Amino acid sequence: MEASTSSCSSPLSLDFLPPPFSPPLHRRISAASIHFRRHKPLSHSLYPNPISCTINSSSYLGISISPKTRFNSLSPSSSTRTRSSPIIASAFERFTERAIKAVVFSQREARALGKDMVFTHHLLLGLIAESRRPDGFLGSGITIDIARDCVRSIWHNNQKHIAIGLFAVDDGSAGRVLKRLGANINHLAAVAVSRLQGELAKDGREPPARPKRARDKLLPAKGTVVRYSEKTRDKSALAQFCTDLTARASDGLIDPVIGRDNEVQRIIQILCRRTKSNPILLGEAGVGKTAIAEGLAIIVSQGNVPVFLLKKRIMSLDIGLLIAGAKERGELERRVTSLIKDVKKSGNVILFIDEVHTLIGSGTVGQGNKGSGLDIANLLKPSLGRGELQCIASTTMDEYRTHFEKDKALARRFQPVMINEPSQEDAIRILLGLREKYEAHHKCKYTLEALNAAVHLSARYIPDRHLPDKAIDLIDEAGSKARMESFKRRKEHQARILSKSPDDYWQEIRSVQAMHEVVLASKLNKDDGASNIEDDRKLPNTSLPVNDDEPMVVGPDEIAVVASLWSGIPVQQLTADERMHLVGLDEQLKKRVVGQDEAVAAICRAVKRSRIGLKDPKRPIAAMLFCGPSGVGKTELAKALAACYFGSEAAMVRLDMTEYMERHTVSKLIGSPPGYVGYGEGGTLTESIRRRPFTVVLLDEIEKAHPDIFNILLQIFEDGHLTDSKGRRVSFKNVLVVMTSNVGSTAIAKGRHNSIGFLIADDKSTSYDGLKALVMEELKAYFRPELLNRIDEVVVFRPLERTQMLEILNLMLLEVRGRLVSLGIGLEVSQAILELICQQGFDRSYGARPLRRAVTLIIEDLLSEAFLSGDYKPGDTAIIDLDDSGNPVVANRSSQNIYSSDTTFS
Structure with a gap:
C-alpha cells in the first residue's frame, strides 16, 4: 500500500512511535509501504532522490527501493486507505531528520553496490556515513576509511534506535560486518541505549520501555545478561562501596606501618574473639588510626596472622559513596542490607569503617537522630551483635563521646583500642620507613638531619596537630618545594645555555681539554710526587657543568623554611641580614621611644634570647610588666617592637583592660561557657593567638582588670598555654606578653624629691635601681605574689626631661x-x-x-x-x-x- 504525497521539499515531521527494534512490529509491516505525514520542515538537500521503502520479509530491516516514487501529502482517500493499517502508516512517523537521513544514505550505499533492496548492512553503512563523531561509530573507533563516520548523539528517537535494532538482529548482515571490523555488538548496543537515555533525561522525557522479546535479543551468545541502564547492578555491594585494602597491600600500594606492633596485636586479639569481635580505634586526628588498619592489611597479605585471619580480606567502606545518589526512599536501606548480605555470603570480609561516627544519623528515617529513627548504625546493630558482620572502626575521642557513648547498644558491640600520639623517637622511625616512598615521588633525597628536624620543629611550633601526621606533611611539602626549585634550576640552566655565545662554548671546550691533558700527564708521572703536586696546581679553577638531573637534597634548613611558612614563626637559621637586624634592634627602637634606654635594652634581650633558641621552650618569649607615669612611652615601646621585629603594628594583639573590669568579662578572653550566648565563637585572646602564634600581646592598664583575669595569666606565664572554653589548648610559647601599669607612679614622683620637697638631680648610677625598688614595694601591695613571681622582668620607665x-x-x-x-x-x-x-x-x-x-x-x-x-x-x-x-x-x-x-x- 503506497500513499502519494507532494514533493519532498514540503514540511515533514517524522517522529518514531514504537521502538523500531521490536521484532513483532517489523514482521507486521513486512512487504508494506511506509507512509509519511506533513508536520515539520526538512532540508530539501537531504532528499535529492525521493524514495519509497518497503520492508522485506526476509530480514527485519531489509528495505526495497523505488527511485521514481515521490512522497505527496496524504489525500482523504489515501488517509482512508491508510486507516485500515495504522501501524504500517505510523512506523516511521516519529523518526527524526537524521534518522531519515541515515535511511537515505543507506539507499545510496545499496544503489552504489548495485542492489535494489536495502539490507541491514546497508543501513549500518548509512548510519556510519550520517554520523560525524571523530572517535568512530558509537565510540568504537570505526572511521570513514573502513566504514564511514561515527554516529552523533541527538535528542529523541533517532538513528540510535535503528542502531539498537541492527544489534538485535541475530542473522543480519550488519552484525557480520561489525564482527569483521572487530567491534563488540553487545557493547555498541549498550552505548547506544545509554546515550539515548541520557538525551531523553536532558529533555525531561522517560525512555520508552523495551518489550521483553526485544531485550532478549540483546543477550550475548553465552547467555550472560547485559544490563545497560543499570551497569552497577552487575557489581556486588562490596565491589561498589568498598576498597580491598588487602589487595592494595599485596600490590605494594600501601605505605609501611612502623612502631605500632602493640596496637596491631591488640586488634588481632579482638578480631579472634567469638563474640563482639569489633575493635574501634580511638585517638586524635593525625596519630595514625587509618594507617594501623592498613598495617593490619599488610600483615594479613603477608600471612603473619593466626589461621583464623589467613583468608580474611579487609575492605574499607566508603560511607560517602554508600549514601551518594540514594535519593529515593528506601534506597539507602536497600544498599546497606545488600552490603550486609554480601559480607555474610563471602564469609571472609572484615569491614574497615573510617570516621564511623558518621553512620549515626546518616539516612535517618522517622525521628531523625533523636534515638528512635532508623539509620545506618541501627541497620548494622543486629548483624554486629550476632557476629555475622565483623568490622574495624575508627573515630576521635570527641566524636566517640558525642555519638557512641550516647548509644549504649552500639557502643557495647565495639571494643575500644586507644591510639596514642607516638613519641618523637617513634615518629623519627616512622619517617625513616616512609623516606623511600617520598624520595621516589619527589625525586629528591632526605637527610637524617632533615627527618629529625621535621619531628622536632613540628612538635615545637605546630602544637594544634599531632605526630606523625604533621611531621610527614613537613617532609612532603619540603620535597615538593625542592622539586619546584629543581625545575627552576633546570630552566635557568637552559636559559644560560641558550644565551651563551660561541666564544663561551669554545672557552669551556679548551678548559676541558686542558684538564684532560693535566690528567694524562699526571698518569705518566705518577711515580713523581712533586710533579703531581705541580700538576694539581695547574688545574684550572673553573668547575665542570653541574648535572641538573641529580636529585635535590632536602636538609634541615629546607624543613625549617616550611615550618616557618606554616606557623609564621622564624625557626630557620639566622641569616646575615637578620643577624644585623637583631644587633641594631636597640637603635631602631630608640628612634621611636625616647629616654627609656633601660626598657629598650630589657625587651631587646628577651627577643634575642628567643631568636637564638636559649629561652625556655615551655614558656612564652617573655612576660614583662612596664611601670611608670602616664605618657612616657610604655605602649609606644610595644608598638615599636611589633613594627620593627614582628613586621607591623597590626601584628600586635592589644587588649584594653578597662574592658575587663567585671567578673563575667573573663569569658571574653577564652570564650563563653556552654549554655551562654557566644559559645563556640572562641575568645578574643585565644582566637587571636591561634591565628597568629608569633606576636606581641599588649595588656594595657593591667591594674584596671578584674582580679580573676590574673588567674588566667598565671597559666600563660608558667606553662605557656591556655585552654579555651571548647577545651582546645592554645600555645603562647612564641608570644611576647607585655603588661603596662601606672602602679608606682606616685612612688616615682616621691622618689625624685628630698624630705623637704625639693627636686633632686638624678644620679644615673643609682637612681634607676632606687626607683625600681620603690615601684616593687607598691606592686607587692597591689598584685598577688604568685603573679609577680611569674613575671620575667619589671621595667620602670623614667619621667621625661x-x-x-x-x-x-x-x-x-x-x-x-x-x-x-x-x-x-x-x-x-x-x-x-x-x-x-x-x-x-x-x-x-x-x-x-x-x-x-x-x-x-x-x-x-x-x-x-x-x-x-x-x-x-x-x-x-x-x-x-x-x-x-x-x-x-x-x-x-x-x-x-x-x-x-x-x-x-x-
Missing part, C-alpha cells in the same frame, strides 16, 4: 609632615615655634600627651585655617613662625609678611 621632649616633638612633627606629603605641600617650623610648643606642652607628671595637644593646637589647627583661607597648591611649602607680637603665623615660602627667622625643622 625637657631635652627629651624636644626629640619627641621632632617625631611628632615628622608625622605631621608625612600627612602633608599626601597633599603635596611641604612644612618648615622655626626654632621659636619649637620652644613655644615645648613650653606649653611640657608637664613632668603627664608625659608626652600634653605635648601632642600642643602640636594639635599650634601646628595642625593653624595649618587647617591657612589651607582653607589661603591659596595653597601642590609644591608649596608652609612655613610656621612667630610674628612681631609673638603669635604663630603660617604662610607660603614666597610670602614676605612673616617674621624672618632661621628654621631648624624641614
